[in-house]
Amino acid sequence: MISELIKLRYRAIDLDTDEWSQLVPDDSVYADPTTLAPMDWRWREREVHALLSAGDDGMLFVAGTCTYQSRFYPLLDHVVLLTIPTTVATDRLANRTTNAYGKNPAELRRELQLRTVVEPLLRRSACLEIDTSSQPVASVIAVITNHVAAGHSGQSRRTRPL
Secondary structure: HHHHHOOOOOOEEEEEOOOOOEEEEEOOOOOOOOOOOOOEEEOHHHHHHHHHOEEEOOEEEEEOOOOHHHHHHHHEEEEEEOOOOHHHHHHHHHHHHOOOOOOOEEEEEEEEHHHHHHHHHHHOOOEEEEEOOOOOHHHHHHHHHHHHHHHHHOOOOEEEEO
């Protein structure tokens, strides 16, 4: 999604990358149980806060999820939840070529478990939910940008597809 937004000349950033996130010790339900010590990916809070607080007048899309993301909600105008059925998620993880995460059975189990814990929380905070399983990316982008434009034309907008 982020790469397609960039191709369309939107400013878009994936926060689930090493530039914006780091692996830290964590003893919560979100921690990865497959590591020697429980760990979880967390956004680099200072950097993400600076990104979202910048006085840029343009639209910025950010993607990603982290344990304490609700701290950043006051800096966002929209929180969009992109969903897919579990069977589609499992298939996409098994067949994607961009990275190997989710191919390991323990990672897949963790991902499926996190879906049951995290997705309901995300759903409660989202202003828009889109099932992306049967829509082309261009259609999803159109729904999001139309949603943003309809409610906030002329204002600075930061939208977070999850």
